[in-house]
Amino acid sequence: xxxxxxxxxxxxxxxxxxxxxxxxxLSIKNIVNQQKEIERIVGHGWGEVIxxxxxxxxxxxxxxxxxxxxxxxxxxxxxxxxxxxxxxxIGLFNQTGLGLLKLSEFNEKNSYFxxxxxxxxxxxxxEKRDAPVCFHLAGIFAGAAExxxxxxxxxxxxxxxxxxxQYCEFKIMKR
Amino acid sequence: xxxxxxxxxxxxxxxxxxxIPFAIFLTKSIYYVQEELKKCASDSWKKILxxxxxxxxxxxxxxxxxxxxxxxxxxxxxxxxxxxxxxxALQYNKIGKGEVRIEYDQLKSIGRVILKYSPxxxxxxEHGGSKEPQCYYFAGVYAGSMSIFHPGxxxxxxxxLSQGYPYCEFIVTLPKK
Numbered sequence: 093x094x095x096x097x098x099x100x101x102x103x104x105x106x107x108x109x110x111x112x113x114x115x116x117x118l119s120i121k122n123i124v125n126q127q128k129e130i131e132r133i134v135g136h137g138w139g140e141v142i143x144x145x146x147x148x149x150x151x152x153x154x155x156x157x158x159x160x161x162x163x164x165x166x167x168x169x170x171x172x173x174x175x176x177x178x179x180x181x182i183g184l185f186n187q188t189g190l191g192l193l194k195l196s197e198f199n200e201k202n203s204y205f206x207x208x209x210x211x212x213x214x215x216x217x218x219e220k221r222d223a224p225v226c227f228h229l230a231g232i233f234a235g236a237a238e239x240x241x242x243x244x245x246x247x248x249x250x251x252x253x254x255x256x257x258q259y260c261e262f263k264i265m266k267r
Numbered sequence: 268x269x270x271x272x273x274x275x276x277x278x279x280x281x282x283x284x285x286x287i288p289f290a291i292f293l294t295k296s297i298y299y300v301q302e303e304l305k306k307c308a309s310d311s312w313k314k315i316l317x318x319x320x321x322x323x324x325x326x327x328x329x330x331x332x333x334x335x336x337x338x339x340x341x342x343x344x345x346x347x348x349x350x351x352x353x354x355x356a357l358q359y360n361k362i363g364k365g366e367v368r369i370e371y372d373q374l375k376s377i378g379r380v381i382l383k384y385s386p387x388x389x390x391x392x393e394h395g396g397s398k399e400p401q402c403y404y405f406a407g408v409y410a411g412s413m414s415i416f417h418p419g420x421x422x423x424x425x426x427x428l429s430q431g432y433p434y435c436e437f438i439v440t441l442p443k444k
Contacts, residue, residue, distance in 0.1 A: 097277045101291065106384050108363030113293050114386045116404075117362065120288040122322040129315050133308045141307060145299035153295055189282030189290035211280045213288045228296075 098187040111157045111184050124217040127225065139227035143247075146231025147238070154181070154239035163239065174200055174240050181236055182207075189213070190229065191260075202265075203241045207233060208251075209260040215253035224252035226260050237264045268338045271331050272361040284362070285330035289323075298390040301401065313403045320407020321414070329415050331358075344416055348441065351416040352378050355409070364408065365435075378439035380409050380422070391429035400427035402435050409439050417441050 095103040100111045108115040131138040155163050158177055165172050175198050185193045191212035198205045215225050224230075226249050234247035244267035251261035274285045282289045304312035335341040344351045349371050356369040366383040382405060391397045406422040413420040419442035426436040 095272050095275065097275075097282075101277070103272055103275070103361070103363040105360060106363065106366035107386070108291065110291055110293070113295070114389060115291040115293055116297060116364065116386055117282070117284060117289045117323075118292050118319070119284075119323045119326050120290060121326060122319045123290070125322055126315060126319050129318070130304070130308070133311055133315075141303045142300065145303045146296055149293055149295035149299045153293055186280050187277065187291075189277065189280070189288070192280035213281055213290065217288075228292075 100184055101187045110188065113153050113157060115188075120213045120217050123214055123228065127214075127227070139225075139230075142227040143231040143234070146228050147235040150232050150235030151238045152235075154236050157181070157184070158239075163242070177240055178205070178236075185232070196261075203237075203243065203245070204263075204265045205237075207262050207264070209262070210258075212253055212260050215260060218254040220256060221252070221254040223255070224249035224260070225254045226252055226262075229260065230262055233262050233264050241266075243267075268335045268340055270361055271327070271358040274331060274334060275362075284327050285334060287326045287330050289327075294386040294390045297387055297404065298394065301387075316403035317407040317410075320404040320409075321411035322407075324408040324411030325414060328355075328358075328412050332415065348376070348417065349373060351413065355412050359408075359412075365405070376441040376443065378409075378413070378441070380437040380439055382435040382437065385428050385435045388428035388435055391427075396431060397427065397429040399430070400424040400435070401429045402427055402437075405435065406437055409437055413439060413441070 102109045130141055134141055162172055178195060182193045182195060191209040194208050196206045196208050218225055230247040230249050234245055237245035245264055246267040247262050247264045249260060249262050251257040253260055276283050301312055332341050344354055352369045352371045356367045359367045365385045368381040370379045385402050385405060387402050387404060391401050402424050406424045410420050410422040420439060422437050422439040424435060424437050426432040428435050
């Protein structure tokens with residue numbers, strides 16, 4: 093039995109597939125519990141554990157999703173637009189249940205962009221915090237940016253729903 | 268009873284399963300989370316992933332059973348361990364968490380779960396394999412699922428695809444009455 097959502101998400105019997113990649117449904121409660129347990133064990137810097145894991149995972153996945161050939165053409169300065177690839181990946185992200193992602197600023201020359209996430213379920217599960225908690229998302233954006241810009245990139249969450257902001261905002265730039 | 272997979276919805280960037288908020292994560296992410304945790308949390312990573320699986324299964328299945336509470340067959344599950352195991356196998360074959368076959372020894376109160384295509388173990392295979400079992404999340408899923416019917420159930424992976432076995436195998440132990 094196959095259940096499809098949108099263009100890229102399929103529950104095909106034993107397999108959850110998103111854009112050709114293996115995926116797994118995890119509850120938001122579980123993710124937040126997991127983050128809090130990592131925070132308890134690791135202490136300060138707990139977010140780096142999650143950030144690094146996602147950064148590595150997505151950096152590995154993006155060439156498989158977008159196609160190694162397209163990324164190679166980007167490297168050779170062809171007319172394939174980095175912005176168009178980012179827009180495609182945003183469409184994909186918006187099928188994962190992690191909120192609604194939008195590109196709010198893009199500067200290809202300076203390898204810099206800003207994204208916002210509305211309706212993000214992870215920070216909503218938190219009590220009020222004084223620091224951002226969306227390290228999964230920050231790592232995802234850093235990993236995707238590294239694959240597309242082909243250079244070390246960093247992502248900082250500058251607004252977070254857990255801190256009382258209306259949406260989460262992330263700045264992605266050269267490391 | 269409606270299938271668990273039929274309770275899945277995607278709306279305004281959110282996914283829910285049996286009305287519980289869920290999200291899709293790449294199994295590559297789970298692989299790297301486990302590997303990062305091994306560096307800084309030593310063996311605690313196993314418990315973190317096991318408890319994750321328990322939480323997911325308990326939340327989704329208890330909510331699912333509430334949705335199906337008017338159905339007589341859902342009530343049978345609470346009193347019949349064998350039926351509960353079979354029910355689990357059927358539902359988990361449909362929500363993209365690997366293909367499951369379950370055998371249950373009623374006398375010993377022990378279940379054996381065979382998981383084909385574990386997406387987590389498959390990730391380890393792609394990254395060179397592993398000497399130890401890696402599917403603590405799935406062990407937690409089976410313990411958490413059965414805990415709804417029989418509180419105190421625990422599960423342990425004894426064979427893993429990542430170690431070179433053709434499938435993953437888990438032993439699920441029900442508490443003695």
